Amino acid sequence: MTSGPKNLPRLLHSGESCIVLEFGDGIDLGVNARVQALRKKIENHPFPGFIETVPTYRSLAVCFDPLKAREELEAQGLEAQGLKAQGLESLLLKASEDLEPNDKEDEELLRVPVCYEGDLAPDLERVASHTGLSPGEVVRRHAGKDCYCYMLGFVPGYSYLGGMDPSLETPRLKEPREKIPPGSVGIGGKQTGIYPIESPGGWNLIGSTPLRMFDPNRDPAIFLTPGMWVRFVPIDGPEFTRLAQEAAASDWRPDIRKKEAAQ
Amino acid sequence: MRLLIEKPGVFTTVQDLGRRGWQMLGVPVAGAMDPGALRMGNILVGNGEDPLAQEAAGLEITVVGPWIRVLEGEGCFAVTGAEVGVMKNGVPVALWRAHRLAAGDAIAFSVFSPLDPSLDFPEGSAFGGRARAYFCVSGGIDVPMVMGSRSTYTQGKFGGHQGRALRSGDILVTGAPSVLWAECDGLECPPGLRPVRDPSVALRAIPGPQDDLFTEEGAFYSGEYVITNSADRMGYRLEGPAISHKNGADIVSDAVSLGSVQVPGHGQPIVMLADRQTTGGYAKIATICSVDVGNLAQRLPGQKVRFAKITLDEAVALLRQEEDHFRQMRHLRAAWRSRPKKFDFRREGAFLVRVEGKAHRVEWERLE
Numbered sequence: 015m016t017s018g019p020k021n022l023p024r025l026l027h028s029g030e031s032c033i034v035l036e037f038g039d040g041i042d043l044g045v046n047a048r049v050q051a052l053r054k055k056i057e058n059h060p061f062p063g064f065i066e067t068v069p070t071y072r073s074l075a076v077c078f079d080p081l082k083a084r085e086e087l088e089a090q091g092l093e094a095q096g097l098k099a100q101g102l103e104s105l106l107l108k109a110s111e112d113l114e115p116n117d118k119e120d121e122e123l124l125r126v127p128v129c130y131e132g133d134l135a136p137d138l139e140r141v142a143s144h145t146g147l148s149p150g151e152v153v154r155r156h157a158g159k160d161c162y163c164y165m166l167g168f169v170p171g172y173s174y175l176g177g178m179d180p181s182l183e184t185p186r187l188k189e190p191r192e193k194i195p196p197g198s199v200g201i202g203g204k205q206t207g208i209y210p211i212e213s214p215g216g217w218n219l220i221g222s223t224p225l226r227m228f229d230p231n232r233d234p235a236i237f238l239t240p241g242m243w244v245r246f247v248p249i250d251g252p253e254f255t256r257l258a259q260e261a262a263a264s265d266w267r268p269d270i271r272k273k274e275a276a277q
Numbered sequence: 278m279r280l281l282i283e284k285p286g287v288f289t290t291v292q293d294l295g296r297r298g299w300q301m302l303g304v305p306v307a308g309a310m311d312p313g314a315l316r317m318g319n320i321l322v323g324n325g326e327d328p329l330a331q332e333a334a335g336l337e338i339t340v341v342g343p344w345i346r347v348l349e350g351e352g353c354f355a356v357t358g359a360e361v362g363v364m365k366n367g368v369p370v371a372l373w374r375a376h377r378l379a380a381g382d383a384i385a386f387s388v389f390s391p392l393d394p395s396l397d398f399p400e401g402s403a404f405g406g407r408a409r410a411y412f413c414v415s416g417g418i419d420v421p422m423v424m425g426s427r428s429t430y431t432q433g434k435f436g437g438h439q440g441r442a443l444r445s446g447d448i449l450v451t452g453a454p455s456v457l458w459a460e461c462d463g464l465e466c467p468p469g470l471r472p473v474r475d476p477s478v479a480l481r482a483i484p485g486p487q488d489d490l491f492t493e494e495g496a497f498y499s500g501e502y503v504i505t506n507s508a509d510r511m512g513y514r515l516e517g518p519a520i521s522h523k524n525g526a527d528i529v530s531d532a533v534s535l536g537s538v539q540v541p542g543h544g545q546p547i548v549m550l551a552d553r554q555t556t557g558g559y560a561k562i563a564t565i566c567s568v569d570v571g572n573l574a575q576r577l578p579g580q581k582v583r584f585a586k587i588t589l590d591e592a593v594a595l596l597r598q599e600e601d602h603f604r605q606m607r608h609l610r611a612a613w614r615s616r617p618k619k620f621d622f623r624r625e626g627a628f629l630v631r632v633e634g635k636a637h638r639v640e641w642e643r644l645e
Contacts, residue, residue, distance in 0.1 A: 029535070029537070029592070034486050066299075067301055070556055075532030077300070081593070166302045167554060171302060172303050
C-alpha cells in the first residue's frame with residue numbers, strides 16, 4: 015500500500031459524484047477504525063452538497079452533488095486558501111489528517127440473542143462434526159468471542175463481521191439453500207453472519223436471532239452500524255418466542271451499550 | 278386523483294430519484310433508471326415547485342405499458358422517456374407534453390414495439406426501441422415514504438406500491454398538486470432540452486476507481502459490446518472484447534457507484550444501475566458519467582454499447598449543462614403558465630363550496 019505523506023489515504027474518483035478514500039488494501043481493525051473515524055467526522059461536519067458515505071473494509075466512499083459541492087466550496091473562499099482547482103479533494107484529504115479513531119471507551123456493543131436449538135440450527139451438527147467439537151462447544155465458542163462489524167452490504171442490513179473463533183471454520187454447503195429465513199445465523203468458511211432478509215445462501219445455519227436486523231417500517235430500519243461490536247448471547251426456545259414478539263413492535267429498541275461496560 | 282391500474286404492463290413500478298443516506302447500511306438507492314426523463318416529466322406537470330421538496334414519484338414503465346383509468350379527481354399527466362404510443366380515451370397524445378386528466382379518462386400504452394396486438398395505433402407512433410417510459414402526474418404518485426423515498430426496491434420487497442411491481446386492480450393515489458397544475462396543460466419539452474438517449478451514441482465514462490488494475494484500457498474504449506439478456510434494474514451484463522486484469526479481478530469489497538463498470542474474472546463488463554448492491558468485490562475499470570446512465574438504461578438486450586473516455590471536469594460540465602436544461606424548462610413552464618389566454622376572463626362570478634355537508638355561496642369580483 016502506497017500512502018502519501020502524513021499517512022494520507024489514496025484518493026480515487028468513482029464517477030463525478032463520488033470520491034473514494036482508501037486507507038489500506040486489506041482487512042484490518044486499525045484501517046477500518048480510520049475509515050469509521052473519517053465517516054463520523056464528515057457526518058458531523060458535512061460539506062455543501064454532501065449526500066452520504068459508504069464505509070467498507072478499507073475505504074470510505076463519499077457521495078455528493080458535484081455541482082453544489084464544487085460551486086459552493088469555491089464561493090466559500092477556499093480559493094483564498096489556495097485550494098481552488100481541487101477544492102473538494104483537498105478538503106477531504108485535509109479531513110483525513112489526524113484522524114482520531116474511536117477511543118476504546120466509545121466502542122459500542124450490540125447484544126444479539128441467538129437460539130442455537132432444534133429447527134433453528136439445522137447445520138449445528140455438521141459444524142460440530144467438521145470441527146470435531148461438541149455442539150455445545152460450538153455454541154460456547156461462537157458466543158464466546160465478540161465480532162466486529164467492518165461494513166454492511168450485499169443486502170439491506172447484512173453485516174460483514176470479523177473475529178469469529180478460528181476453530182469454528184467450516185466450508186459452505188455444497189448445495190446452497192434457495193430460501194434462508196431472516197434472522198438465521200450462519201458460518202461460511204472463516205466468517206459468521208446474520209441473514210437480515212430472506213435470501214438464498216450456502217452458509218451453515220447454526221442458530222437464529224429473534225431480532226429483526228432489517229425492518230423497513232421501523233425507525234431506524236437497521237440498528238447495527240459499521241464499527242460496532244456484536245456479541246451473540248445464547249437463548250432457549252421460549253425466550254426466542256418471547257423476544258420475537260417484543261422485537262416485532264415498532265418502538266422496539268436493541269440492547270446497545272458501551273463495549274467496556276458490557277464485559 | 279385515484280388511478281386504477283386496469284392492466285399493469287410487464288414491469289411497472291413507482292420510482293422517484295431513489296433512497297439516499299442508507300447505502301452505509303447496505304440499502305440500495307433504487308429510483309428511476311432514467312432520472313432525466315422522470316425529472317423532465319415532473320416539471321411538465323407542475324411538480325417540484327419547491328426546490329427543497331422531494332422529487333415526486335412517477336411510474337416507470339418497462340417495454341409493455343399499463344392501462345390506467347382515472348376513478349376520481351382531476352389533474353394532468355405527461356409521458357417521457359421511451360418513444361411509446363400513448364392514447365387518452367382512444368386518441369393518441371403527444372409525449373413530452375402535459376395533458377389534462379379527469380375522472381373517467383382512460384390511458385392506454387402500446388407495447389414498445391410496432392407489434393401491438395391489442396390497440397390500433399397509427400403507424401409509426403409506437404416504436405422507439407427504448408426500454409423505459411415515465412408516467413408523471415400532477416402531485417406525483419403518493420405511496421408511503423419508506424426510508425425517505427417512494428422508490429420501489431422489488432428485491433427487498435419494500436418501497437413503492439407494497440414493495441412490488443403493479444398488478445391489475447391496484448389503486449394509486451396522487452399527492453397534492455401545484456396550485457398552478459391546470460395551467461400546465463399543453464406545455465411541451467422542446468427536443469433540445471430532452472436528455473440524449475440515442476442508442477448509437479457512445480457512453481461517456483470516467484476512468485477508475487480501479488483502472489490501474491487492468492493491463493490496458495484500450496479494449497474497453499475501442500471495443501463494441503452487446504447488451505446480453507441479463508440486463509435489469511440491478512445492472513447490465515455486456516458481451517464483447519475481453520478486458521484483462523493485471524493480477525485477478527478480485528478486490529477487497531468496496532462501494533459501487535451508479536454507472537460503475539465492474540469487470541469480473543471472465544473479462545466481460547457489468548454496468549451497475551439503480552438497484553445495484555451497495556458494495557462489490559470486483560475491480561471497476563470506469564464509471565459512466567451521471568448524465569449518460571439513462572442512455573444505457575433506455576437500451577434493450579441485443580443493442581450495442583461503446584464507451585468514450587472523458588475527464589472528471591468534462592463530466593461535471595455535462596452535469597451542469599443537464600441541470601441548465603431543467604432550469605430552462607422551468608422557465609418555459611413559468612412563461613407558459615402566464616401566457617396571454619385567448620379567452621376572456623370573467624369579471625365576476627359565484628360558486629358553491631360544501632364544507633362538512635354545509636353549502637356556502639361564494640361570490641367574487643375582479644378588482645383592477
